[in-house]
Amino acid sequence: MSKSSANFGGTVGWDEHTVIGKRxxxxxxxxxxxxxxxxxxxxxxxxxxxxxxxxxNKQHEAAKNTAALDRExxxxxHNRVEKDVxxxxxxxxxxxxxxxxxxxxxxxxxxxxxxxYEQGKAIPNQQVLSKLERALGVKxxxxxVGEPLAAGPKKK
Numbered sequence: 001m002s003k004s005s006a007n008f009g010g011t012v013g014w015d016e017h018t019v020i021g022k023r024x025x026x027x028x029x030x031x032x033x034x035x036x037x038x039x040x041x042x043x044x045x046x047x048x049x050x051x052x053x054x055x056x057n058k059q060h061e062a063a064k065n066t067a068a069l070d071r072e073x074x075x076x077x078h079n080r081v082e083k084d085v086x087x088x089x090x091x092x093x094x095x096x097x098x099x100x101x102x103x104x105x106x107x108x109x110x111x112x113x114x115x116x117y118e119q120g121k122a123i124p125n126q127q128v129l130s131k132l133e134r135a136l137g138v139k140x141x142x143x144x145v146g147e148p149l150a151a152g153p154k155k156k
Contacts, residue, residue, distance in 0.1 A: 081123075081124050082145075085129075085141075086117060087146075088139075089132060089140060090118045106135045107131040107132055109128060109131070113128065126141070133149060137149050
């Protein structure tokens with residue numbers, strides 16, 4: 001039997017040794033110079049590319065456009081319920097002699113939601129405003145805020 005090179009897998013010829021439990025080193029495992037030299041002698045393909053920003057902690061580095069963001073003067077904020085809407089809502093509720101809890105139960109919302117709408121702190125939600133309009137019988141959206149709802153024909 002001839003002692004050529006050891007076979008690490010694949011097809012085995014009748015005159016080659018099969019080594020069980022060993023495998024050929026992969027390119028990602030070659031870190032030391034002696035391992036690279038051994039891989040070159042064995043004829044294994046070696047990848048010598050340098051990784052970008054390897055070893056640096058880039059997640060805490062300042063972004064390029066931070067100066068542009070600092071110069072930004074636009075104020076970003078959500079629209080709140082207008083004062084005339086909250087006032088009309090509160091007057092209609094008091095005219096019906098309801099508490100905030102009664103109105104909340106009637107429109108299936110929390111009392112805190114009603115409180116925020118009446119204080120003008122809530123971000124307007126068209127679905128909630130629609131439920132409040134129907135329960136109170138007062139327009140809360142559009143031009144005629146505070147006017148009674150027109151009793152139109154009901155849909156069949």
